[in-house]
Amino acid sequence: MSAPQDKATGKIWEGNRKAAELFDGRVTKPALYDAVEEIKDGNVYLSELSQYVDEQICSPSPVLSPNAGVFPDRWWGSLRADLDYVAKVSTDRVAVRQEWADRSVPRFLDMPAPQITEWETAHGDLHPANLTAGTPYLLDWEGFGRAPVGYDAAMLLVYSLLAPGFTQRIRETFPVLETEPGRVAQIIVVTELMQSASRGDYPELVPALQALAADLT
Known part of the structure; x- marks a missing residue:
């Protein structure tokens, strides 16, 4: 993610890091291993390294298709x-x-x-x-x-x-x-x-x- 330096804050910017503090190891989510911010030319660049999950998602679209199966x-x-x-x-x-x-x-x-x-x-x-x-x-x-x-x-x-x-x-x-x-x-x-x-x-x-x-x- 990137944002101007005066806007690099708030709910979405901090969300994954806050979620990692509260939920990693407690619920089934990809662990956040590291997060790095770098300031350059008035912008902040955020990089996050998360656990790789080797599973397919339920749907390529948020809207589930009519022929979707039911899980166990x-x-x-x-x-x-x-x-x-x-x-x-x-x-x-x-x-x-x-x-x-x-x-x-x-x-x-x-x-x-x-x-x-x-x-x-x-x-x-x-x-x-x-x-x-x-x-x-x-x-x-x-x-x-x-x-x-x-x-x-x-x-x-x-x-x-x-x-x-x-x-x-x-x-x-x-x-x-x-x-x-x-x-x-x-x-x-x-x-x-x-x-x-x-x-x-x-x-x-x-x-x-x-x-x-x-x-x-």
């Missing part, structure tokens, strides 16, 4: 255990803000924003392209932080809506999705993806997003 019980158990651990870790980093929800939910879903009353620490970007198919390893930790309870499970669910068998297994593994906090988390994630769709991302997912939003109201 061991895979789901490992993922659930890792997310349960992450949720309990204390951090001052923020992945989702109520203020953003207040502005964005009415704009993209045409409904009042829900109040987020229950929070936990989340990976923050848990979609099929950030999970490996074997163990699973959880990849790309730059954005972790506080989020609505059930946020990670909701994100995995919403990115997997085109694969009904996979979404059913997500719901079975993460019963929080059937609770009120889980409903709120799904509304937040659907809003995020509708915002992305407004910029041209993942058009194939829009009908499923709209259908889920209707079910959640």
Whole structure:
């Protein structure tokens, strides 16, 4: 990564190093071995050396394809255990803000924003392209932080809506999705993806997003 010297800070810049401090050796993620910053001509260059993971990712795209398979019980158990651990870790980093929800939910879903009353620490970007198919390893930790309870499970669910068998297994593994906090988390994630769709991302997912939003109201 690189950034002007006065901007080489903040959530994404520090994310992998903060995640390594809290989670390396505790959850299934690539270990961060070293990080080096170099200043040159007013810019800061950050290099990170991470563990090589010799496993395929679940999907080349964050949006899971309709013909995706369902992984074995061991895979789901490992993922659930890792997310349960992450949720309990204390951090001052923020992945989702109520203020953003207040502005964005009415704009993209045409409904009042829900109040987020229950929070936990989340990976923050848990979609099929950030999970490996074997163990699973959880990849790309730059954005972790506080989020609505059930946020990670909701994100995995919403990115997997085109694969009904996979979404059913997500719901079975993460019963929080059937609770009120889980409903709120799904509304937040659907809003995020509708915002992305407004910029041209993942058009194939829009009908499923709209259908889920209707079910959640």
